[in-house]
Amino acid sequence: MQKEAVLKKAGLSVTESRKTILELFFASEGALAHADIEKHSSINIDRVTVYRTLQTFVESGIIHQIPTTDNTILYALCKDSCEAGHHQDEHVHFICVSCNKTNCLDDVMVPMVKLPKGFLPIQTAMIVKGTCIDCRN
Amino acid sequence: MQKEAVLKKAGLSVTESRKTILELFFASEGALAHADIEKHSSINIDRVTVYRTLQTFVESGIIHQIPTTDNTILYALCKDSCEAGHHQDEHVHFICVSCNKTNCLDDVMVPMVKLPKGFLPIQTAMIVKGTCIDCRN
DNA sequence: AATGATTTGCAATATTGTTGCAATATTTTT
């Protein structure tokens, strides 16, 4: 889908900042952190705008978050099937310890897991750390 | 195991800060973030010392990290079987969206998952968000 | 108790995140 189409489908205004950030996600192999976006965007986008755009994109179901253990949040494009408020991204995420890229393994679904009595699951994330296919040489 | 024993087993000096922080983990039901420790420790521990202690504890296999999507890192006690450099904590973590506590589900192991050719896993984390047993009333 | 090694707290600095508000850009209406 085109940048503008994605924004319009989500009911968002089409602005330069949003198109530029979306462009970055389209072009990127792996997931992006706030800092990546601030550094690599073609035009200059204010730090605050980046924060707000990422938040808007998450809420609109355009991108999803990937938890990490380094005080950053990673973001990656959602499938078209994701919608505002209701994400459908239960695939596994792979963080390469060598190149440090994070991949969405779109074809690997997060397996169900049986929880103790009383725990009611809503959403499950699975993050695998290891060596990615590009780094195994 | 006693506080001092834990530290000695890890080959660490036994200091007031370390005992106090360890105490907090023993007393806490759920996982702790840096901020929790800074706020709730009985004696006053400098912010920098808290950072350094957490790092040391992770490296020594005393605590393990839990990834989140809110720019914090959560920490919880490891099993006795964990050792420096080589953690053995592949259990599921449960974050309650109501009370916001994070539990180690020590008895729920992270299931294996088949990765695409070429991806070599080292460690897997699984975080379930939902409603915990205490909040289902 | 004295020595040496490690840890701690402070200060200074850097990085990251939040908020209000006026200026600008976008969408909708006329």
Added chain:
DNA sequence: AAAAATATTGCAACAATATTGCAAATCATT
């Protein structure tokens, strides 16, 4: 196509979080 209404952006100021070097204090060893 212009005007009006709405939404977004950037700036500034601030708050919160994280990092580093170094001297003082604490801890382990003798």
